[in-house]
Amino acid sequence: xxxxxxxxxxxxxxxxxxxxxxxxxxxxxxxxxxxxxxxxxxxxxxxxxxxxxxxxxxxxxxxxxxxxxxxxxxxxx
Numbered sequence: 738x739x740x741x742x743x744x745x746x747x748x749x750x751x752x753x754x755x756x757x758x759x760x761x762x763x764x765x766x767x768x769x770x771x772x773x774x775x776x777x778x779x780x781x782x783x784x785x786x787x788x789x790x791x792x793x794x795x796x797x798x799x800x801x802x803x804x805x806x807x808x809x810x811x812x813x814x
Contacts, residue, residue: 750779751791758796758809768807 757776761768770788774781788796788807797808 751787753777754787762809770805770807
């Protein structure tokens with residue numbers, strides 16, 4: 738896979754995650770990471786990497802019991 742296709746795939750996945758997180762925020766609930774993985778068919782390690790590397794300013798990741806949850810905060814400055 739060429740670098741351009743990798744970039745396009747990454748940007749498409751990040752936007753998909755962002756849209757799902759916004760939709761969940763509008764419903765008043767936060768996502769469990771596993772729910773996000775199930776809804777996107779993106780591997781869990783990739784979802785976590787994207788959250789920490791590319792969406793870090795837009796999301797808050799916290800633990801509820803032993804499970805990680807994600808709260809969408811909006812675009813970071």
